[in-house]
Amino acid sequence: MVGDLSDVRAMEQDFPSTRNESGYQRFRLGDFVFSRDEYFVHIEWRAQGKKLSHTMSADVFLRALMRDVAWNFFYGWVNFDDVFGTRNRYDRVELYAGRYHPVYKEQGLDHSACFDSSFVMQAFRSMLDDWTNVGYDPFAAPAETGLTWQGKKQGHNRAALNRARESCRRMPGLPGDVPLRTDRNRYPINRAFLDVPQDEPVIEAEPGFEHEVHAFNLFAYLSRSDVTWNPSVTSVCKHSLFCPTTEEYILPVKHANDRIEWFLQLSDQIEWRIEDRATGRPRASVVMRAGDVAAMPADIRHQGFSRRRSMLLVWENADPRLPQLYEDGILPPSLAGEFQEPGSVK
Amino acid sequence: MSFTDTKTVFGSLDSYVKGGIEVIDDDRRHYAFSNVFEVASLAKPYEKVVVGKNLRYVIETLRAEGTSDWFTASHDESVIVMDGSVEIDLVKLDDPERIAPAHIEGSIRLEAPPQGRRMGLMKLRRGHQALLPKGAAYRFRSTDGVGVLVLQTIHGPHSVEKWSEICLT
Ligand SMILES: [Fe+2]
Numbered sequence: 001m002v003g004d005l006s007d008v009r010a011m012e013q014d015f016p017s018t019r020n021e022s023g024y025q026r027f028r029l030g031d032f033v034f035s036r037d038e039y040f041v042h043i044e045w046r047a048q049g050k051k052l053s054h055t056m057s058a059d060v061f062l063r064a065l066m067r068d069v070a071w072n073f074f075y076g077w078v079n080f081d082d083v084f085g086t087r088n089r090y091d092r093v094e095l096y097a098g099r100y101h102p103v104y105k106e107q108g109l110d111h112s113a114c115f116d117s118s119f120v121m122q123a124f125r126s127m128l129d130d131w132t133n134v135g136y137d138p139f140a141a142p143a144e145t146g147l148t149w150q151g152k153k154q155g156h157n158r159a160a161l162n163r164a165r166e167s168c169r170r171m172p173g174l175p176g177d178v179p180l181r182t183d184r185n186r187y188p189i190n191r192a193f194l195d196v197p198q199d200e201p202v203i204e205a206e207p208g209f210e211h212e213v214h215a216f217n218l219f220a221y222l223s224r225s226d227v228t229w230n231p232s233v234t235s236v237c238k239h240s241l242f243c244p245t246t247e248e249y250i251l252p253v254k255h256a257n258d259r260i261e262w263f264l265q266l267s268d269q270i271e272w273r274i275e276d277r278a279t280g281r282p283r284a285s286v287v288m289r290a291g292d293v294a295a296m297p298a299d300i301r302h303q304g305f306s307r308r309r310s311m312l313l314v315w316e317n318a319d320p321r322l323p324q325l326y327e328d329g330i331l332p333p334s335l336a337g338e339f340q341e342p343g344s345v346k
Numbered sequence: 347m348s349f350t351d352t353k354t355v356f357g358s359l360d361s362y363v364k365g366g367i368e369v370i371d372d373d374r375r376h377y378a379f380s381n382v383f384e385v386a387s388l389a390k391p392y393e394k395v396v397v398g399k400n401l402r403y404v405i406e407t408l409r410a411e412g413t414s415d416w417f418t419a420s421h422d423e424s425v426i427v428m429d430g431s432v433e434i435d436l437v438k439l440d441d442p443e444r445i446a447p448a449h450i451e452g453s454i455r456l457e458a459p460p461q462g463r464r465m466g467l468m469k470l471r472r473g474h475q476a477l478l479p480k481g482a483a484y485r486f487r488s489t490d491g492v493g494v495l496v497l498q499t500i501h502g503p504h505s506v507e508k509w510s511e512i513c514l515t
Contacts, residue, residue: 214479294377
């Protein structure tokens, strides 16, 4: 859904002649001003009476913006890069620049501001809509979408931006739940997964139990995913959500957790760069191959690198009380405390 | 642009290559890093080894070998077959509350064969995911040697935690 037009107009009124010489609209959210040109996105803010500006490659920015919108600001922090990002405060969203960069922070040149989530969503959708040129799909792997993000404003790609996130209630394929992916509903097998078996499980349900005796081919479902780095929910156990996704190239954001999240690598390999959440100081590099399971602690930011398209199961605990419990130090940021000396009984 | 590497690499008991952690300024235990194939290769049949834990929620790895006991839960669970071929029998329990009342979470082993109507049979292979609906009794049967299952559930009386044994330290 592209934002309701009344809001777009409201923003245009802030800048009566907002289209720059590259043809792109300028946006203002509080003291943040966003603009783009042929190659770059520029973010400006004020701190200590000074004007600060930060420049990012437009494709990197648009890929990050797409995830932030699709994930509804996700859990915790979505860092577009080392300087700019959003923090989900669940009904409000904080935009920040330099807040989690040690030098900006030290020099007092960081800035952050909170807005209603719906306002930021509206603005970000308008930005995505205006800044995405025809032919560019910020969800696709770079090799699939080419260089159409470059240059002066040219058209739109609303079909690519408006994909709904697939969140099952119980499991895909159940009556009334999200459908399985097939050629017919325009989910062809991705070029990287042509060798993934497409056989569905054999189900022999007794009469009356057809709606409950259910299984599906998860790997085939994932082989038909048309997006990268965009988890969809395939099973639910109270607050426990299995959110598998297909990954290729680089996770467009550095995600910082407000809780522990877990990864189960289903196929191939992803390398995770792990940094301290607040400062960006490097902590570790984690290489995950098929069958590997790892926790991502609640005090880190992480960015994944996937050489070829891979299948990753992201496992989330969606309990809304968690951010506060971690923030208050009631829950430890990792499972290190669970490790016992060998031989001891738990 | 060509991407010639068209082979998708899944793991199996016979063929898995564990990744690892390069520490820069950290402790490996923070990542509770294990591998489901390695865990299953060292486990007893159907031992419910916890490989992921987020408060009371868990991911358990099960070595599917022969036929399992019957289990049930007061909530939905789900299972992914990571290796092998597995059949799942389902029975709608006449009195599920007696075995797994709503306030008890996690998989509960049945002490006797399930009393209730047969719901059906599911035949799963690698990559398939099945719903284990709440109030139903289920059991697994490995039909092609040893398999590996990943179970989405809640920590229960039969969950086995041995982090120091299974994780990189
Ligand atoms: Fe993450």
